[in-house]
Amino acid sequence: xxxxxxHLTKDFAxxxxxxxxxxxxxxxxxxxxxxxxxxxxxxxxxxxxLRIIAGLERPTxxxxxxxxxxxxxxxxxxxxxxxxxxxxxxxxxxxxxxFGLELHGVPRxxxxxxxxxxxxxxxxxxxxxxxxxxxxxxxxxxxxxxRALAVEPSVLLMxxxxxxxxxxxxxxxxxxxxxIWEKTKKTILFVTHSVDEAVYxxxxxxxxxxxPGHICEVIPIxxxxxxxxxxxxxxxxxxHVLDLINQRCSFP
Amino acid sequence: MPPLPAAFRFSNRxxxxxFVLPIAIIAGxxxxxxxxxxxxxxxxxxxxxAVLLSPTVDILGNGSLAANAATSLERVxxxxxxxxxxxxxxxxxMGRSLVLHELFDTLMQLLRPIPPLAWVPLALAWFxxxxxxxxxxxxxxxxxxxxLNTLDGVKGVKKNWIETADILGAKEHQILSRVILPGAxxxxxxxxxxxxxxxxxxxxxxxxxxxxxxxxxYLIISAYNWSQVPVIIAGMIVIGIIGIGVDYLFKVIxxxxxxxxxxxR
Numbered sequence: 413x414x415x416x417x418x419h420l421t422k423d424f425a426x427x428x429x430x431x432x433x434x435x436x437x438x439x440x441x442x443x444x445x446x447x448x449x450x451x452x453x454x455x456x457x458x459x460x461x462l463r464i465i466a467g468l469e470r471p472t473x474x475x476x477x478x479x480x481x482x483x484x485x486x487x488x489x490x491x492x493x494x495x496x497x498x499x500x501x502x503x504x505x506x507x508x509x510x511f512g513l514e515l516h517g518v519p520r521x522x523x524x525x526x527x528x529x530x531x532x533x534x535x536x537x538x539x540x541x542x543x544x545x546x547x548x549x550x551x552x553x554x555x556x557x558x559r560a561l562a563v564e565p566s567v568l569l570m571x572x573x574x575x576x577x578x579x580x581x582x583x584x585x586x587x588x589x590x591x592i593w594e595k596t597k598k599t600i601l602f603v604t605h606s607v608d609e610a611v612y613x614x615x616x617x618x619x620x621x622x623x624p625g626h627i628c629e630v631i632p633i634x635x636x637x638x639x640x641x642x643x644x645x646x647x648x649x650x651x652h653v654l655d656l657i658n659q660r661c662s663f664p
Numbered sequence: 665m666p667p668l669p670a671a672f673r674f675s676n677r678x679x680x681x682x683f684v685l686p687i688a689i690i691a692g693x694x695x696x697x698x699x700x701x702x703x704x705x706x707x708x709x710x711x712x713x714a715v716l717l718s719p720t721v722d723i724l725g726n727g728s729l730a731a732n733a734a735t736s737l738e739r740v741x742x743x744x745x746x747x748x749x750x751x752x753x754x755x756x757x758m759g760r761s762l763v764l765h766e767l768f769d770t771l772m773q774l775l776r777p778i779p780p781l782a783w784v785p786l787a788l789a790w791f792x793x794x795x796x797x798x799x800x801x802x803x804x805x806x807x808x809x810x811x812l813n814t815l816d817g818v819k820g821v822k823k824n825w826i827e828t829a830d831i832l833g834a835k836e837h838q839i840l841s842r843v844i845l846p847g848a849x850x851x852x853x854x855x856x857x858x859x860x861x862x863x864x865x866x867x868x869x870x871x872x873x874x875x876x877x878x879x880x881x882y883l884i885i886s887a888y889n890w891s892q893v894p895v896i897i898a899g900m901i902v903i904g905i906i907g908i909g910v911d912y913l914f915k916v917i918x919x920x921x922x923x924x925x926x927x928x929r
Contacts (some may be wrong), residue, residue: 466831492831496824497822511832515835
């Protein structure tokens with residue numbers, strides 16, 4: 413599986429006529445099973461980029477391809493996780509995880525098996541019949557992750573998924589995400605504005621500039637996992653990333 | 665200090681408060697009735713209670729209180745269901761499709777301020793006296809609260825919920841039945857509740873139309889013509905009780921089925 417972005421640009425119409433550029437000429441090739449973080453200041457178009465890849469918005473020019481197939485609408489090869497919990501509050505954890513499977517007419521018994529597998533993967537074995545409002549923010553986001561995984565997409569798109577969580581929960585979910593990633597072998601494109609998060613998670617960090625966002629730097633992170641945030645090595649890499657951003661990508 | 669007896673603790677005292685005024689009014693009414701001493705203006709409590717306590721006894725040849733209440737309820741349910749059957753699909757359509765919204769919006773805005781009872785003459789001209797006229801007027805009353813709340817509910821469905829379904833591969837009909845409908849259900853339910861309340865007011869008023877010969881509204885008008893004030897008051901009390909009862913049912917179902925709305929952050 414390769415995900416390739418080819419010269420993506422996106423303009424928004426403002427006041428009906430004036431065009432405001434949001435993304436400028438984004439080209440990127442993402443390899444199978446790669447974990448890529450897109451890092452950029454707020455308003456740089458990271459979310460727009462992700463929404464274009466997900467097929468929720470059309471690029472003004474350029475295209476997205478998966479294995480040579482052009483994406484021009486929502487595709488089941490792609491899963492998406494939004495920042496604010498997009499769980500269905502009238503559905504239990506089980507029913508939320510089962511949602512995509514129901515849509516595809518997976519028979520009940522098979523569905524139950526898959527749901528159980530992913531619920532366990534999310535560490536929510538005891539919460540199958542709980543409703544989202546009974547769960548903490550971190551637990552909800554775990555459900556959102558496995559709900560996306562349950563239909564077995566090859567790429568997971570994550571839009572600042574842990575942005576609304578407290579620091580501890582956030583660190584824990586980052587660790588769990590890496591676990592899940594290693595177990596399920598997905599390709600992950602993860603949008604964040606946290607350098608720390610990007611350095612902890614990514615194989616490669618793609619740094620976007622301020623609006624209109626374009627790629628100013630692609631930084632490979634070669635450190636072996638699990639990475640230790642408190643280590644000298646981690647601090648060095650983070651320093652390196654910050655320096656590159658400051659020198660070339662002009663955002664605070 | 666010893667704890668206060670249960671009856672005086674705040675929560676109990678508060679629920680007791682609810683009954684203070686009704687009881688005071690009943691007591692005041694009885695005193696006033698004794699003082700006025702004219703059953704054609706203000707009957708004694710006992711006279712009204714006598715009517716209420718024998719709901720199956722025929723009144724003035726118009727049938728019993730219970731039978732007339734049942735007639736009114738049937739009519740209101742008919743009008744209410746017709747209104748809901750049109751308003752909910754229309755509201756969902758208008759909420760989902762800009763074309764439908766633009767198509768119907770002006771007409772709805774124009775019709776909405778017209779009180780349901782202003783339709784009475786036209787209803788009589790078009791459908792004559794009878795169930796169809798009643799259903800039309802009641803339906804007019806219930807229609808707009810249901811439509812507007814449905815529209816509101818559909819527009820309030822989070823974009824995230826729809827996009828998540830989109831990405832997971834939902835077809836339009838699946839988005840409707842699995843996301844839009846359950847997501848908008850609490851608000852639609854509120855619309856149904858308000859709509860029923862208005863429909864119930866409309867049925868009583870519609871039954872006062874000339875030519876009607878059954879229902880609580882008719883019973884009250886007929887009792888007025890025969891100067892049976894206890895029947896008038898008993899009829900009004902029954903109208904109130906049925907109104908409260910149905911509203912309570914709506915609320916109970918709301919609490920049970922749509923708890924997530926309140927608890928959602």
